[in-house]
Amino acid sequence: MNRKALALALVAAGMIASAPSHAYRMIQNTTVGRVSAGGAVTCSASGGFAHWNSKNISWRLNTANQGSGKTTAVTNAMNSWTNVTSADHVLTYAGTTSAGWSTDGTNTLLWASGNGCTGSCLALTALVLQSGQVIVETDVTFNNTVTWTTNGNNYDTEAVTAHELGHALGIHHTELTSTPRPTMYASYFGSTGRTLETDDRSALQCAESRY
Amino acid sequence: MNVAKGLLRGAMALAIAASVVAPLGATTLVRESLDGLVAGNRAIVVGEVLEANSYWNEEHTFILTDVRVATREILKGEVNQSELTVTLMGGRVGDITTLIVGGAELIPGNSYVLFLNEENLPGVERALTVRDLCQGAFDVRIGRDGLRAVSQANRHPLLPDARGSFEAEGGVEGFPMTSMLQSIRNMAGRDAARREVK
Numbered sequence: 001m002n003r004k005a006l007a008l009a010l011v012a013a014g015m016i017a018s019a020p021s022h023a024y025r026m027i028q029n030t031t032v033g034r035v036s037a038g039g040a041v042t043c044s045a046s047g048g049f050a051h052w053n054s055k056n057i058s059w060r061l062n063t064a065n066q067g068s069g070k071t072t073a074v075t076n077a078m079n080s081w082t083n084v085t086s087a088d089h090v091l092t093y094a095g096t097t098s099a100g101w102s103t104d105g106t107n108t109l110l111w112a113s114g115n116g117c118t119g120s121c122l123a124l125t126a127l128v129l130q131s132g133q134v135i136v137e138t139d140v141t142f143n144n145t146v147t148w149t150t151n152g153n154n155y156d157t158e159a160v161t162a163h164e165l166g167h168a169l170g171i172h173h174t175e176l177t178s179t180p181r182p183t184m185y186a187s188y189f190g191s192t193g194r195t196l197e198t199d200d201r202s203a204l205q206c207a208e209s210r211y
Numbered sequence: 212m213n214v215a216k217g218l219l220r221g222a223m224a225l226a227i228a229a230s231v232v233a234p235l236g237a238t239t240l241v242r243e244s245l246d247g248l249v250a251g252n253r254a255i256v257v258g259e260v261l262e263a264n265s266y267w268n269e270e271h272t273f274i275l276t277d278v279r280v281a282t283r284e285i286l287k288g289e290v291n292q293s294e295l296t297v298t299l300m301g302g303r304v305g306d307i308t309t310l311i312v313g314g315a316e317l318i319p320g321n322s323y324v325l326f327l328n329e330e331n332l333p334g335v336e337r338a339l340t341v342r343d344l345c346q347g348a349f350d351v352r353i354g355r356d357g358l359r360a361v362s363q364a365n366r367h368p369l370l371p372d373a374r375g376s377f378e379a380e381g382g383v384e385g386f387p388m389t390s391m392l393q394s395i396r397n398m399a400g401r402d403a404a405r406r407e408v409k
Contacts, residue, residue, distance in 0.1 A: 029310055038310050050310070101333055102272035103309065114331045116300045116311070119251055119343050122239040126301065129308040160239060167312055188239060 023175035024184060024203035026050070027167065029133050038127075040172040043206035050133045050170040051210035056090045059165075060097035062110035065144040070157050071096075073150045074109055077161035080183070080196050081169065087204040091165065101141050103128050107168070108139045109161065111148070115141040122146060122188075123160055125167045138168035152191035159183070159193035170210075171203040240313060240364070243346050245380045245391075249398040252326040252342060254288030256280070256295065257351070257392070259322045265302025268334030274309040275332060276302035278317045280325065286392060287399035288327075297327060298338040315341040315348035315363060322351040324360045324391070346379065351388065361385030 025040035026049035041049055061067055061074055071093070078091035099106045101115040117124035121143055128137040140161070142148060148157045166184045173186040181189055182199040249255065258280040265276040278297045282290060301311035317323060326347035329337040341347040349360035364379035381391070 027310075027312070029308055038312055102270075103274070103307075104272060116314075116330065116332055116340070116344075118330060120241045120243040120247075120346060121313075121344060122241060124239075124344075125312045127310045127312065129310060131306050163239070 022199050022202040024182070024199050024206065025172040025175065026203070026206060027127070027170050027172045029127075029129055038172070043203075043209065048133055049210070050127055050129055050135050051207055052135045052169070055088045055208065056092070057107065057169075058092040058094035059107040059109055059168075060094050060099065062099060062108055063096050064098075065111040065113075066142065066148045067109070067111045070109075070111075070148070070150065073157040074161050076194070077158050077165055080162050080194065081165060081204060084196065084201045084204050086201055087208045089169070089204060089208065101126070101139055103137060105137060107137055109142070110139070111142045111144040113144045117141050117143050118145070122155060123164055125164050127168070127170075135168075135170060140164045140168065154190070155188065156191040156194070159191050160188065162194055162196070163188075166200065166203070169204065170207050171200075174199050174203070240344060240346060242364075242379070243343055245394065246398055248326045248343060248347060248380070249287065249395055250402055252287070252328045252347065254290050254295075254327040254339070255286040255325065255395055255399065256282045256288075256290060256327065257284040257286070257322065257324050258282045258295065260317045260319045261294070262319050263302070263317060265304050267304055268332075270334045273300065273333035274302045274304050274307065275300060275335065275338075280317075280323075283322070284392065286324075286395045295327075295339065297325065298332060298335060298340050300332055300340075311344075314344050316345070317341075317348065324349040324351065324388075324395075349381070349385065349391075352385065354385070354387075356387065358388035359385040360388050360391050 026043060028039040028041040028047050028049045030039050061071060075093040078093055081089055082091050097106055097108055099108045100110060123140060123142045125140050127135055130136050148155055150157055162183050171184055174182045174184045176182055176199050180197055182197040183193050184200050261279040261281050263276050263278045265274055268275055276299045278299060280295045280297055282293055282295055301309040301314055326343060327339050328342040330340050330342050332338045345363040348363045352359050352361055362379040362381050365383050
């Protein structure tokens with residue numbers, strides 16, 4: 001019995017040890033004529049995941065409200081994903097826009113009081129998908145009633161933008177909890193979230209594998 | 212022998228946890244307490260979703276979903292109808308899906324405790340909606356000890372609140388329905404009394 005128990009314990013320990021160092025997850029659309037929060041799945045999930053059909057994606061910034069003065073922060077966040085050498089994504093800052101939280105073909109980052117992101121919501125991401133879970137547009141609305149900074153204090157615009165852009169690329173929260181924390185870690189952890197980690201880079205490679 | 216069994220159980224539990232835990236959701240939300248949910252929302256109901264219908268708003272700029280809810284119990288607010296229409300952002304129309312990451316998920320046939328407020332949504336002013344997204348919807352489930360209300364925010368990691376707490380209200384097991392509903396009634400009554408005193 002002891003030997004059997006020990007063997008099983010070793011198997012269990014092996015399961016833990018063999019847990020992948022990459023724990024990223026992708027967003028799977030489970031919507032069937034209703035609202036869905038999106039499921040978290042592995043890269044090889046049979047149902048696939050939301051993804052772009054292009055590596056070149058541009059975003060515009062609506063400078064109304066606290067969007068003013070955030071150009072460098074959002075550009076830096078885009079560059080973080082572009083600079084991943086193991087993937088060929090190019091995220092481009094395409095200038096300012098007056099576009100809002102609407103399905104209009106423009107990927108927009110905006111600050112607003114409303115848009116369904118009030119109260120406890122800091123930032124909200126919407127993905128517009130066509131059949132095959134192809135992302136055709138993403139908008140991110142930041143809650144204008146909280147303070148957004150570019151100096152590293154809470155809430156750090158660049159870190160949160162990098163995180164939300166990850167979602168806009170079809171990447172869900174990582175399951176990795178060890179430090180250094182990936183940008184796609186589930187919770188805000190300050191300005192260190194500006195820097196992508198190996199797990200984030202692997203997620204982007206996974207996204208690219210869908211092209 | 213018992214120690215080995217204990218170790219085995221612990222290791223297996225850890226292994227299973229490591230392999231199955233999968234946080235869902237993606238938007239950035241700060242944890243809201245039950246008290247905060249009660250105070251911040253105009254109406255709180257227990258209801259069953261009858262149907263959900265997605266459509267483009269009038270300006271054709273955003274997909275919304277109207278969810279028809281049969282109210283079983285009204286815990287707060289002047290809700291006189293036996294049915295409510297709750298409007299949510301996102302949904303699917305034809306080939307196009309708008310997915311709101313971290314939104315409330317209301318499925319026909321299922322029952323929920325819903326925290327509802329009037330908010331401006333794209334193209335619709337003062338729509339009755341689940342303002343707090345996944346935090347404002349509790350799934351009603353049958354537990355070992357009766358009905359329980361489980362926050363949908365368990366599928367969505369939250370930022371810590373002012374007290375440093377980040378667990379969704381009720382945790383993964385949820386609240387026993389009876390005590391949760393009583394707590395909500397008490398909180399709503401206390402808020403109303405405060406307003407009267409002012």
